[in-house]
Amino acid sequence: MIRALPLCLAGFIFANPALADLDLTFPGPATETFAKTEQFGSYKLPVGPYADGFVQTLVAEGQQTTRAWRIAIDVGTSLLVMDNLRQQLEASGFELLYECTTEICGGFDFRFATDVLPEPVMHVDLGDFRYLAAQRLGGPVPEYISLFVSRGGDTAFVQMILVGSPETAALTTKSGDAVAQVTPAVPTAISGSLVAALLRDGHVVLNDLQFETGSSALGGGPFQSLVDLSEYLKANPEFRIALVGHTDAEGSLQGNVSLSRKRAQSVASRLTKEFGIPSRQLEADGVGYLAPRASNLSEEGRTQNRRVEVIVTSTQK
Structure with a gap:
């Protein structure tokens, strides 16, 4: 249950962090698995762990963009991916509101009390995931962002939910030359044992x-x-x-x-x-x-x- 309270990778340099677009560069070949933008959304942004049957949240309202990626990271870890993403967010003017790892977040209960895209577009390993929430002030309206990072094998999974003004919430991503975009399919069989x-x-x-x-x-x-x-x-x-x-x-x-x-x-x-x-x-x-x-x-x-x-x-x- 959620209790609401009313109201990456590489570094970047921005001339005006509070008003700049958000640019993210992924550490390896990235495949976008989901992208959706709502002109007006109301998102319960988790800003605390699961405790006593609830996840503490803030209500973020505005244009809502939800995207997810799979990233080939070879020997990288979920910690490495989240640390690099955090650096990019901070460089673009975002301030950290809350960050946690699996057990601190609340594990199984936190994951299923928050908005996470379903398989196969997003995968969350219940034994190895990280979450981050941040805000950026100074624009027409406050901007809020949440990140889920997890891993399966040599692939990192990233989900991002960004809420803000259409004038300041633009997002671009890249990994090397380009980010491949595909329509994911539900797997019908498992190869190998x-x-x-x-x-x-x-x-x-x-x-x-x-x-x-x-x-x-x-x-x-x-x-x-x-x-x-x-x-x-x-x-x-x-x-x-x-x-x-x-x-x-x-x-x-x-x-x-x-x-x-x-x-x-x-x-x-x-x-x-x-x-x-x-x-x-x-x-x-x-x-x-x-x-x-x-x-x-x-x-x-x-x-x-x-x-x-x-x-x-x-x-x-």
Whole structure:
């Protein structure tokens, strides 16, 4: 729940920081996965951690631009990406309002209580993400910006929400020669083994699991995904994962969150009781229909949205 309070990379030089456009240069080849501008938006900007069931926010109003990118960073880290982005924001006149890392932000609860684009346009590793909020004063209206940075394999994921005046909120980005822009597609298959995909991307869907309609009881199996996952967890006892349940958008949010959580817990219970995986390597929760990977307007999309996903929550390999 959110409680609202009313109201990168390289450095740049600006003649008038308070009125200048915002230019960002990414540290590697970047692919824009989402771009949308609303002439007037009202955005609850998080300015504090998740605590006591709430995320403290400020209400930012004005033209709202939401964009997301995937960036090839090789051996770079989410810390490196966020530090460089922060430097560019500060050079352009923005002042930091709040910044946090995974645990300080509030982890799972913070991520799902704030506005984050769904997969595949934006990926947030629940064990490794960073958040920043900043403001820039001096123009016709105050400007506010939030950044989410996370990582999966050798790819960094960046989401930016910028709210301000149309006259001062222009944004340009570049990475080397140019930023490639594509329309992302929902992946229909995973190349290679489940574990290889998990290590590469930081998350993977357990596509072979079966539940009775409206039930949290996991089918009898056997499920190859759990066999493969359990073998890796046994061989790597320091490795930790989160099982996250998802539903389609039919029914109430409260009911779907409860169902998705119980399904994730059923999978965790199976891994513990049948495969002997220590509970310390597992956590389970559900988000209902809050993180779709396809449209809920079609049966095909609803089927894709009903899933249990594995997310890496440890940083050791």
